[in-house]
Amino acid sequence: MARYPVLRGLYELDKTIGCGGFAKVKLATHILTGEKVAIKIMDKRSLGENLHRVRVELDALQTLSHHHISQLYQVLETESHFFLVVEYCSGGELFDHIVEKNRLSEKEARAAFRQIVSAVAYLHSLGFVHRDLKPENVLLDKDLNMKLIDFGLCAKPNGGLKGFLYTSCGSPTYAAPELVLGKKYLGHEVDVWSMGVLLYALLCGFLPFDDDKIDTLYKKILDGKYEEPSWLTMESRRLIRSMLQIDPKKRIRVDELLNHPWVMRGFREPVCVNNSSNMKEYDIQCVGLLARQRNVSPEDMWELLSKWKYDYNTATYFLMLNRKRRGLPVRLF
Numbered sequence: 001m002a003r004y005p006v007l008r009g010l011y012e013l014d015k016t017i018g019c020g021g022f023a024k025v026k027l028a029t030h031i032l033t034g035e036k037v038a039i040k041i042m043d044k045r046s047l048g049e050n051l052h053r054v055r056v057e058l059d060a061l062q063t064l065s066h067h068h069i070s071q072l073y074q075v076l077e078t079e080s081h082f083f084l085v086v087e088y089c090s091g092g093e094l095f096d097h098i099v100e101k102n103r104l105s106e107k108e109a110r111a112a113f114r115q116i117v118s119a120v121a122y123l124h125s126l127g128f129v130h131r132d133l134k135p136e137n138v139l140l141d142k143d144l145n146m147k148l149i150d151f152g153l154c155a156k157p158n159g160g161l162k163g164f165l166y167t168s169c170g171s172p173t174y175a176a177p178e179l180v181l182g183k184k185y186l187g188h189e190v191d192v193w194s195m196g197v198l199l200y201a202l203l204c205g206f207l208p209f210d211d212d213k214i215d216t217l218y219k220k221i222l223d224g225k226y227e228e229p230s231w232l233t234m235e236s237r238r239l240i241r242s243m244l245q246i247d248p249k250k251r252i253r254v255d256e257l258l259n260h261p262w263v264m265r266g267f268r269e270p271v272c273v274n275n276s277s278n279m280k281e282y283d284i285q286c287v288g289l290l291a292r293q294r295n296v297s298p299e300d301m302w303e304l305l306s307k308w309k310y311d312y313n314t315a316t317y318f319l320m321l322n323r324k325r326r327g328l329p330v331r332l333f
């Protein structure tokens, strides 16, 4: 694995855990902490016009810090490659989780859906829209927490959430009618539609709109008609209908989802938006440990760290904080 000299001494590369589009994702170990990470490797030569998507994803990931979003630890760039070191999700894809269980109970679906709504609401609160929400882009960590990934298609419409978007993108199966029609659309409204498709998949185990032929699929989406299996409760049907509204103006908004009766059932609190995991705070133990490792004073270490350059120091600090929050001993090798 010495193919990437820039990683030598920092990460030990393991197997490839997935490929997609213009990226390869490899499992790796962060040497100083021994923690597992995922490294998304992109060959600049094969990026072509996707290069701007890498910038978009980088801009998003460097701003985002949330318990249900795969955390960015480090960015490395050589003349031929980009490397994004991100939080590893050992529980695999939500999609596979649904398939193996056939479908989730309303209780399980609610727990998963609340975490996804929390991540999307947080994303929107910072002016981002994901635009490619689908079960394949929701992974699980070892504690079966949801982790949103792949911000290559996300957008930060100028003029914030009022700003219209025009690029038709994302996977057709989860695409909202207005996106399919190629009309101008509001990003957060298409994210709500995709979350509706996701919730349907969680509760039913199959997709509301599906067809091998793309134009038949589009017709089904524009028609907005889908099957409501007998096991769906009336409340589930109502929520899904409010999300899969063809007219984006009639579609439920994310802030209405946060305390929707179906989302609240069995919970005392609405979905919290800013459960940002706030990794960028001072932790005396971690700063001290890293300072000793680097043979500098804690003050100088914090001076360095708080520039959040997403270099090896940032990665080490975030991973130490991660371990501490999981109640594990914080140590450096």
Ligand SMILES: CN(C)C[C@H]1CC[C@H](N2C(=O)N(C)Cc3cnc4ccc(-c5cc(Cl)c(O)c(Cl)c5)nc4c32)CC1
Pocket: 017, 018, 019, 020, 021, 023, 025, 038, 040, 057, 070, 086, 087, 088, 089, 090, 092, 093, 136, 139, 149, 150, 151, 152
């Ligand atoms: C189908 N996609 C276009 C790519 C696919 C690549 C493998 C990946 N994966 C998997 O498919 N497992 C099954 C294992 C796995 C484990 N941990 C991961 C942690 C992070 C990511 C990740 C992937 C991408 Cl493309 C990102 O932009 C970010 Cl921010 C994060 N992918 C992971 C990942 C899922 C997506």
